Amino acid sequence: MPPETPPARHVIEALADPTRRAIVEALRAGPKPVGVIAGGLPVSRPAVSQHLRVLTDAGLARVTPKGNRRYYELAPEGVESLRRYLDTLWDDALAAFADAARKSARE
Template sequence: MTDRPSTPAAPDIFAALADPTRRAIVEALRAGPQPVGVLAGGLPVSRPAVSQHLKVLTDAGLARATARGNRRYYSLAPEGVESLRRYLDTLWDDALAAFARAADEKAEAKARE
């Protein structure tokens, strides 16, 4: 059972990651699937608060819940992480292209001197 099948949008992901508790949850989930109780044990917030943060992360496409018996285990959603990576790659590509343009302009200006 997966909570979010669609590909998440970068603005949703950034909004979800804006909160330090949610970033801490994402860091914890890097170790693998975990139930709310385990996640809450490592955070300075209540178990219900962790559940609310997990809902935000799930809605943003960064986390997913899988039922195992009567427990739900949360894990990182690869498609959400991939969406974020693709967006960051476009920023990096834009920065590299701007750097290349600036270097070309400087070289042309130097050649004209």
């Protein structure tokens, strides 16, 4: 059995919030402790903690406790899950598109 990738809908709902997207953007530079992340954002630290919970549940982030701090980093699993979902959407959209083109060409 594959290592159980998180459902795409959790990933989408996690990325739907602007603050969470900002956190993701911040993590693109590399692992950061909660306080540092919150320092660069216009919301409180507890808010960031709550968002990080959602992000980790969605498989978009990982934690690595390092003594006193907890370092969060981007996790590939969530992104991959969403990407697979979009791939099928993409295929179907293209197929429907080609279908419509074929149908309109017939007239």
